[in-house]
Amino acid sequence: MSQSKLPSTLKTYSVLPDNRSPLERALELALSEALYSIDHPYPELLDAQKTRKEAIATLGIDRQVPVWDSTDTEQVKRNRSEQAWRNRQLSGTRAGFVKALEQMGFGADVTPWFKKPSELDPYYFQIWVYASDRVLTQEINARIDQLLIEMKSERDSYVMNLARESIASPRIAVAAEIGITMTSQPFVPAGSEANALTHTGIAQHLRIISTSEPARNERL
Structure with missing residues (x-):
């Protein structure tokens, strides 16, 4: 971008003091030119589904997404950044657990203690987590544990079962x-x-x- 495309005020106005050197003024103009050459990032910048790929991690940090994993797919990162506030509203609920795990690419089934009073103690819940497209590893287990600890109520405890799900389509x-x-x-x-x-x-x-x-x- 040529200097002639800069706003006219930047050619005359400077934030530098009067004793600035020609080199300092040249650096100031070069920086201004570089900033004005960047496309305006708003309003897409804060939209998790439309923001640039390079900005997704920063958006996730800004919205305090728990258990962030850089190896997740781009779409998983976008979904988790988009739903961060909603997940907090649903913390401690069955719907919250299921939705948060779906955003990470897992299926889930949650059974609270009052559904099985003979098997579970009060404020216990049982959760089955299904992974259909990945190998089960200790890292995956640890990530899910961290997510459940982050989202459960303070008084709640849980029993988690991680299973590999296989889906077959019948043919006639x-x-x-x-x-x-x-x-x-x-x-x-x-x-x-x-x-x-x-x-x-x-x-x-x-x-x-x-x-x-x-x-x-x-x-x-």
């Missing part, structure tokens, strides 16, 4: 077999032709038989 296949047998008395050729798919599932069997005495079609 259809196999069709078609055979044609033709006879002409007294000559009866041997053999028939049949084609079938190798999938297991719902099968449809269709066979057409044609004879010359009497001529008829049968569908089985």
